[in-house]
Amino acid sequence: MAVALPKNFSEVRQHLEQPLIRNSFFIMASSFVAAGFGFFFWMIAARFYSQADVGVATALMSSMGLLILISRLGLDQSVIRFFPSRDKNRVLGTAVLVPTAIALGAGVFFIAAVDVLAPELAVVRTIAPLYLAILGAYSIVWVFEGALNALRKSEYYFALNLLYGTRILFLVPLVSLGAMGIFGAFGLSFILGLILALILLARCSVRPTPCVDRPFLREAWQFSAGAYIAGILMSAPNMVIPIMVLHVLGAESTANYYITYAIVSILFMIPYAFTTSLFVEGSHGGEMKRSVLRTLASMFALLIPAIIILSLFGEPILGLIGKDYVEGMALLRVLAVSALFVSVCQTFISIAKVRNDIRSLVVLSGFVSIALLGLGYALMNRFGLIGMGYAWFATYAAGTLLVGLILKKKGWL
Structure with a gap:
């Protein structure tokens, strides 16, 4: 079927102002902005901090990301699902209160048991109040973004x-604080983000009510349990690997x-954007086989030249x-090529969600x-850091x- 193209500027503007198109653009733009700020953040950190400081800070940040991942219970996704049909203030208040309470409880446990769980991060005990404050802000902002x-x-x-790019300024x-300086800069940006998010939500007449809406929790859990488990399984390695x-x-x-x-995660934004669009299209009843083929063709058309460029200019x-980070060039090339296979797996995840095939997803x-x-553990012990690339x-x-x-x-098929 032929697709009608906009014939003039007015039609183009109307097309771009459609919620689906406009929101897709800003979500994709947000990913690239985050990647750009992240690149400059770590470039500056590497210039002013030692490699050991960078390593400890990244492990601390990864530990926090893992706690957030475990505690969110899929409620960030349920906010999107139930906002149109329920009291927004109560839904958002519940979706903030429950995961944040779990995250803070998990944070206290992590600090108490750090000698067993990650003895290399025992320094977290000396900054426990700061760690928990940043953890709480991170958890709340995560839900507010959704x-x-x-x-x-x-x-x-x-x-x-x-x-969030203001973290560079800190x-x-x-x-002078070493690894804690990097971690503090990271955390301050989320505290500022929490303040801005509350202001922006208020402009939308949404003010989260601190409560536990039990009917919403029951319905939300039925909706998100399988996808939540699958999301943890897919995301957990990214949090665990640095540790x-x-x-x-x-x-x-x-x-x-x-x-x-x-750096390589810039490539992973391509399948993320396209498979998210595929999920939306399938949820609206689009013809899946044709959409999947178009998704794969579009992804590979962008990924293959991007992989070649990154492999040539990664050093x-x-x-x-x-200069110490040039040693990661071999790892970069292997991770970059892996993006082709990552895109296929991400495409299937969208298919399984549309088909409601939670078993295959898990x-x-x-x-x-x-x-x-x-x-990763086995190959790192044998080959060093490149072993993690082989594992990917x-x-x-x-x-x-x-x-x-x-x-x-x-x-x-």
Whole structure:
């Protein structure tokens, strides 16, 4: 079927002002802004802080991200799902109160048990109040970001990501604090983001009510339980790997891994954007097979030249951050090629969500999580940091084969 194209500027403007198009643009722009600020943040941190400081700070930030991931219970997604039909203030208040309480409880446990869980991060005991304050702000802002998108105000989400860039301004003044200076700069941006998010929500006439809406929780859990488990399984390795690298190879290797992954993650934004659009299209009843083929073709058309460019110019990019980080070039190339297989697995996740096939979603997510962490630990002990790159490639290549088997068994091919 032919697609009618806008014939004049007025029609183009109307097309761009459609909520789906406008919000997609701002979400994608937010991802690139976050990546850009992240690159400059770590480039400046590498210039003013030692590699050991960078390694400890990244592990602290990863530990916090893992606590947030575990505690959110899928309620950030349920906010988007239930905002149109329920009391927004009560939904948002519940979605903030419950996960944040769990996150803070988990944070207290982590601090108390750090000698067993991650002895390399025992320093967290000396900054326990700061760690918990940043953890709380991070947890609340995470939910608020979803609420702004649910309100079709993704331009406000974009504004928040611009504000997070202020963390760069705090790096130099806090340099005397070492690793805690990097961590403090990271946390201050979320505290400022929390203030801005409350102001932006108020402009939308949304003021979260501190409460526990039990009917909402029951309905939300039925909706999000399977996707929540799958989300944890897919995301947990990104939080655990820096801590694992710190334990196996030390702080310098952790810094190398984190910086290299931060650069390669720009490639991962491509499948994220396209598979999110695929999920939206499928949820609106679009023809899935044609949409999947278009999604894959579009992703590969962008990914392949991007991988080639990053492989050719990755060394000077790493050199901009610091000469010590050029050692991560081999890891960068392997992670970059892995993006092709990551895109296939992400595409399947969107298909499974549209089909409401939570079992297949959990099977693939569980396989990726276990294989990536298990192979990563084993191959790092044998090959060093590049072993983690081999684990990424092997895990997602095998995941792509698993996707093919599931699709064939389900008759979706």
